[in-house]
Amino acid sequence: MAEPKTKYDRQLRIWGEQGQAALEKASICLLNCGPTGSETLKNLVLGGIGSITVIDGSKVEVGDLGNNFMVDESSVGKSKAKCVCAFLQELNDAVKAKFIEEYPETLIETNPSFFSQFTLVVATQLVEESMVKLDRICREANVMLIFARSYGLTGFVRVSVKEHTVIESKPDHFLDDLRLNSPWPELRSFAETIDLNVADSVVHKHTPYVIILLKVADEWAKTHGGSLPSTWEEKKEFKELIRARMRAMDEDNYKEAVEASFKVFAPRGISSNLQHIINDSRADVDSNSSDFWVMVAALKEFIANEGRGETPLEGSIPDMTSSTELYVNLQKIYQAKAEADFFVIEQSVRNILKKIGRDPDSISKTMIKSFCKNARKLTVCRYRLLEDEFNSPVLPELQKYLTDEDYSIAVGFYILLRAVDRFATNYNSFPGQFDGEMDEDISRLKITAVGLLSDLGCNGSTLTEDLINEMCRYGAAELHAVAAFIGGIASQEVIKLITRQFVPMSGTFIFNGIDHKSQLLSL
């Protein structure tokens, strides 16, 4: 076995050892191991997922050799689940791989409690009726669920979890937490020890922009009745004030100060996203509350009291032109404040835990620290039950999609992907599945789709003939490239859900393989 640290090096740089440990603890159940399911698992097995259980009742046919890399000539006639499982095991011996030769529909009907043993179920190529049933089962058992389906040049991925909370959402671009708009006393007094008019030109060009901005802002406030620049003219004037202090063209710290001056004008307080989270009814905690919500309750208290409208300080600063000494000292000041804020939150968490009858030490220091550091980036995702979406989609959204050109193909596919299942219920095959019935299938599918639209409350809406045609042409084909795409997306979402890092997709992802203008539909 290879040294796991080396083998997983490129992904450890993304989700760290904690994320990797979560993956290695997870057990995944795959329903149907055609190419969509096989490719989803392949990506997870390579990354070192804990265990996989492949469920498929079918035998390998010659046709499967043309779209599934996990089966080969010697597999024909054998259990597909067994063959796919064996190949997946070859990819990574650290993964526990097993299979059950059984149709998922049968398990859903006869053994619903089977699913509660898994961390997450990936359900591929199921028809609507089975999806709806499985969704209810997993929701009740608190098992995460992802649906994935490839169908000709279209397909979808849909996450179904009651609630998913994320501390480490790791957004790409997020404003640093410098508090230049509301410096705390220690930061202020540190700035006071520094003289911007220092004679030494080397010191002058190595004064970090944080200090420059604090001092110029202070100067501004003194002459403007204590307020900061707010109008466009004032902001411009403020920048001029900074530029005027520049002694030479090569003073990068002053250029950085001008560029970062917006941080002084930025509004104080928390984002509307965070406001929503602290106002959520789940923040009124009891003994059933998760660690996340207990910490949110503590955060809410902090913002209302010690934080004076702000979150605990993140504590890190970006790199900036500076002497080493000033930079390191500045870093220490930010860290000290972050540490002090953390201490307040920690006490509050412990008190809340005691109040709701839990062990006050049941949430670790590391966890609370990470929570404080990421307080501004907390994310809560919730997903409707599939049944609710299918029976009563958000009508204004659906109507908007149906009339919006950017969405027309994607929403068309969304309707048609549901219509083909109704079609199959009525006619025992998918439209265009067999040659020779094309024309009849096209008109039948059209009627089915129009009927579905009217059931959803979109009377009078239609889909283009071209798209209905296209759907019949697909004849329920599972193309490898489409399956690899859909499976890739599904595995990406699995990783985000299990590591509890980054933000999983919202809504339903509809793949548009015609021109790649895929869309997320929030229904």
Place this chain on the structure above:
Amino acid sequence: MADSTAQASRSRDLDKLLLRPGHLVGPNFEPGPELRDDLQEYAKVLVVGAGGLGCELLKDLALSGFRNLEVIDMDRIEVSNLNRQFLFRLQDVGKPKAEVAAKRVMERVAGVNIVPHFCRIEDKELDFYNDFNIIVLGLDSIEARSYINAVACGFLEYDSDDNPREETVKPMVDGGTEGFKGHARVIVPGVTPCFECTIWLFPPQVKFPLCTLAETPRTAAHCIEYAHLIKWDEVHSGKTFDPDIPEHMQWVYSEAVKRAELFGIPGVTYSLTQGVVKNIIPAIASTNAIISAACALETLKIASGCSKTLSNYLTYNGVEGLHTKVTEFVKDKDCLVCGPGILVELDTSVTLRKFIDLLEEHPQLLLSRASVTHRGKNLYMQAPPVLEEMTRSNLDLPLFDLMDKIPKDVVHVTGMASKSDRKISSLRKLRVVFRNVDGVADMDTAGGA
């Protein structure tokens, strides 16, 4: 029975797309069994790179109806590839990627032939690349993309109205990933923007100023780069730093730790040292799978016309939710690479040697150590030594004579171009026009080749 034969075919699913007519398809789509058979028999696709994207691409293409594939990659398999390059096993470490990847796919997909090339992309003759219908790129470097792009665009010829000649258009499909993000694009030289038209999409990597490293380090990365770029040379006079030798990396790490302690800077770890020194880009299986699948699908569409093609740049971002976006970039009509070529006017007396010197001075080219080919014939080659010797005698002959006295024609030159204080291997297409030759009255509007 039509149905039972269809069910028994390996091409069961693909046939639906290739044999049936549709309305949302490419302009030249002619559905039928001949299309499927032609795709299997005649379409030749080159996959450049056998890494994270390349492994996926070979599998995807082999299962998308292509049977004639080739793959080129100069690298050998490393342990850190195994979390995503699914064609490789632990026992393959040290073997050439191209060879193992080709073998594994052929073992599993009957009927597919994959020819591996274990070499640098620059080692192949230009003609090698001309042999393929489509070139698919699974690369992680801008330089390599730029090179292949120039090669493919080099085949492009324009007619007298400056429209690209269809038979000289060599389409490319390019993919790239970093962490949870990636892109897939279709490049049809002369029609859609080439890699060079939109080079600004790939901003150069920001380097730390040396004075920061030497005088005012602030971050762990500054300490590491100090050890790597400054201290190493001070201590090991003459010995080149090799990131693949663990002792070298260990030395840089321990020096970086010392420096960080000296300045009170936190955060130097061995892993970060490797990341900074080798400029490691994080990579995972799922993103590679998504991007490669999009590229393979586009390759199938270009080859068969079975659907519309991506126009022309797809981005995927899975960091916060899931975002995909298609952008239609426009061609730079003055592009040096995919345009009709830089016009160079010469006297008929100019020797090949003088011509090569001119290339170095030419402000748009700045090309040193150039090799020159004309219509597939090597006029002068800098390397290998055998070829250099064979072509050396041409240097003192007039270029006009070497070009068979054709008054206006396209010449390909390869050499080292200066680009922001670095030399990179480049290929350029030139339109050479000789002054005062009878029969060319209006040179500016004369045809390209």
